[in-house]
Amino acid sequence: MSKKYYLIANWKMNLGISESVALARVVKANILKTRVSNFLEFVICPTYPAIIPVKETLGNISIKLGAQDVFWAENGAFTGEVSVTTLKELGVKYIILGHSERREYLKETNEMVNQKVKTVLAHGLIPIICVGETFEERREGLKDSIITNQVAAALANISINPDQQIIIAYEPVWVIGSGQAVLPEEAEHTHLVIRQALFDLAYENHWPAGENFIRQNITLIYGGSVNEENINEFLERRGVEGLLVGTASLDAKKLFNLIKAINK
Ligand code: PGA
Numbered sequence: 001m002s003k004k005y006y007l008i009a010n011w012k013m014n015l016g017i018s019e020s021v022a023l024a025r026v027v028k029a030n031i032l033k034t035r036v037s038n039f040l041e042f043v044i045c046p047t048y049p050a051i052i053p054v055k056e057t058l059g060n061i062s063i064k065l066g067a068q069d070v071f072w073a074e075n076g077a078f079t080g081e082v083s084v085t086t087l088k089e090l091g092v093k094y095i096i097l098g099h100s101e102r103r104e105y106l107k108e109t110n111e112m113v114n115q116k117v118k119t120v121l122a123h124g125l126i127p128i129i130c131v132g133e134t135f136e137e138r139r140e141g142l143k144d145s146i147i148t149n150q151v152a153a154a155l156a157n158i159s160i161n162p163d164q165q166i167i168i169a170y171e172p173v174w175v176i177g178s179g180q181a182v183l184p185e186e187a188e189h190t191h192l193v194i195r196q197a198l199f200d201l202a203y204e205n206h207w208p209a210g211e212n213f214i215r216q217n218i219t220l221i222y223g224g225s226v227n228e229e230n231i232n233e234f235l236e237r238r239g240v241e242g243l244l245v246g247t248a249s250l251d252a253k254k255l256f257n258l259i260k261a262i263n264k
Pocket of ligand 1: 010171175176177178179223224225226244245246247248
């Protein structure tokens, strides 16, 4: 069975409602001009209040909606937070969790990410779990162990069932938004490190159909300064099954070029 290739557009807090709708309108017009392969899963993650307007703008074309975060509790007195059931009502299918900007500015911990993963999976949505090292961690030679720990912590005590899908995004913190991605071979290496961490977890936690589950249900993608110029180099790398794109996804022409690069 061929797996899908993921292109996740993370618009972050860069676009308001009218800007998100305007971009979605052009994206839709461009998509309608081409034939999008069944193997491309294209997901747009707008700011929360723009989710419905973007959904209405896109209509019934084959673009999925994602959210940029969620709270771990299902409901209750959590001022300012948004629940998974609310996101589900909006038609969201994917939820980005543990993005480095949240880990840095909101002090989100591995434990919080783990609780969110549990909630998202329990509601049948697909978590996009972000992991990655800071420049200091990398300089100290800690990259692989930091990433292995983040993966293990995010998936700790998760009971796996065969219908669940999980995406793990390797995003080196120090290249996000910098315009300079890591070398594609490095992304490939880190994806192997993550895959090994997953095999270890499957063994320790007795995941049913462990290796098969990892191959079929867990997708590894790369994010961090992916653009029109470097996308092909990542696409060629073994184990890189998709891309999480911030800056380049804010420009309709660049975004369409990314889609075309995957779609050929
Ligand atoms: P970038 O952002 O493409 O601007 O580096 C990626 C991300 O943070 O998800």
